[in-house]
Amino acid sequence: MKLWFKLLMVSGFLFLLLAVFNPCVAASSEDVAALVLNEAEETLASAFEAVKEAEANGAGISGFSELLKDATQLLAQAHTSFRVGDFDKAEKFANLAFEIGNEVKSTALSLGEIKSDLPTNEMWDTVIGSVFAVFVVVIVSLLSWSFFRRLYYRRKSVMKPEVASVEY
Amino acid sequence: MSIKDFRNLFVVCSLVLSFFAISPTLNLFFPFYIEESFSELSVLGSNHMAKDYPFNVVLNREERLFVSVSNHMGESAYYRVCVKFRNQTRSFPSDKEPSSLAPLYEFRVFLLDGGDWEREVKFNFLEALHSGDTVQVKKLMINNVIFELDSVSAWDSEYDGFYFQLFFELWSYDAKLHSFNYYERGFVGVWLNMTV
Numbered sequence: 001m002k003l004w005f006k007l008l009m010v011s012g013f014l015f016l017l018l019a020v021f022n023p024c025v026a027a028s029s030e031d032v033a034a035l036v037l038n039e040a041e042e043t044l045a046s047a048f049e050a051v052k053e054a055e056a057n058g059a060g061i062s063g064f065s066e067l068l069k070d071a072t073q074l075l076a077q078a079h080t081s082f083r084v085g086d087f088d089k090a091e092k093f094a095n096l097a098f099e100i101g102n103e104v105k106s107t108a109l110s111l112g113e114i115k116s117d118l119p120t121n122e123m124w125d126t127v128i129g130s131v132f133a134v135f136v137v138v139i140v141s142l143l144s145w146s147f148f149r150r151l152y153y154r155r156k157s158v159m160k161p162e163v164a165s166v167e168y
Numbered sequence: 169m170s171i172k173d174f175r176n177l178f179v180v181c182s183l184v185l186s187f188f189a190i191s192p193t194l195n196l197f198f199p200f201y202i203e204e205s206f207s208e209l210s211v212l213g214s215n216h217m218a219k220d221y222p223f224n225v226v227l228n229r230e231e232r233l234f235v236s237v238s239n240h241m242g243e244s245a246y247y248r249v250c251v252k253f254r255n256q257t258r259s260f261p262s263d264k265e266p267s268s269l270a271p272l273y274e275f276r277v278f279l280l281d282g283g284d285w286e287r288e289v290k291f292n293f294l295e296a297l298h299s300g301d302t303v304q305v306k307k308l309m310i311n312n313v314i315f316e317l318d319s320v321s322a323w324d325s326e327y328d329g330f331y332f333q334l335f336f337e338l339w340s341y342d343a344k345l346h347s348f349n350y351y352e353r354g355f356v357g358v359w360l361n362m363t364v
Contacts, residue, residue: 044276049343133190152174
């Protein structure tokens with residue numbers, strides 16, 4: 001009687017465990033996929049922000065273009081897979097997007113730091129170029145004006161009627 | 169003309185040329201030349217032309233479209249193109265607001281300034297039911313991904329058909345807000361007349 005009762009209790013407990021944990025097991029792949037997808041989404045957004053910052057600092061970002069294109073495409077595939085309930089695929093694509101996004105982000109951040117003085121250099125180049133151009137304009141204007149003035153007076157003196165002295 | 173007139177002319181010409189020479193520097197501090205920035209979303213027919221769009225669609229026949237995005241924002245941009253499907257009565261995007269419908273398929277695009285992107289969109293109606301004066305689309309395949317739908321269209325006596333619309337919305341990532349925002353007037357779509 002006691003053994004029978006013990007067996008019944010253990011079976012009931014196991015049944016209860018199964019009932020409690022089974023939905024969790026079923027939901028886990030969806031939850032994991034959602035979590036990975038969210039992480040990939042955030043990583044790609046911050047990678048894009050880092051690239052944009054590097055771009056604003058004057059760094060060349062064309063090298064990131066293809067990588068980010070691949071990563072964003074993978075993320076879109078992950079979202080679509082998630083929407084149709086293919087959580088394994090969603091997780092796989094999101095993980096790939098996450099990895100590429102992370103790589104782009106760290107490289108873009110370091111590039112942004114290295115090149116952060118570029119706008120100042122560009123600004124100085126522009127200012128020095130402008131000053132030089134104004135200097136050239138002024139010099140050329142002065143030279144051409146003095147040349148023109150000389151030519152003008154020479155022509156004028158040629159055209160001037162000479163006053164002849166007439167002796168009677 | 170007297171020598172004074174010529175002198176004035178020289179001074180004016182020099183000033184104008186000096187202004188042109190200094191304008192790049194002035195533009196740094198007082199920007200007077202601002203390029204118009206915009207993004208483009210377009211849909212082309214199966215021959216990469218703004219014609220030959222699919223219109224009369226039947227079950228199990230693949231149709232093709234090309235969706236493209238161009239970036240003229242003056243900086244790189246991160247876009248999201250949502251593919252949505254609706255009947256005549258469901259929410260359609262306006263100039264300011266996106267459609268409230270959930271996207272079926274989506275594309276993500278990173279584009280440098282001046283960059284273009286294009287993708288083929290293949291779609292195929294796999295399951296639809298015709299009963300009386302309604303058609304119910306139950307399965308639609310977009311780029312080899314099958315979507316379960318429940319979209320019903322009633323017979324349109326004015327245009328003689330059961331009409332559905334496949335449309336695209338453009339969203340762009342706002343780095344300041346850290347989120348995707350619907351791009352103003354960023355939608356295009358094609359009407360489809362379903363024959364079951």
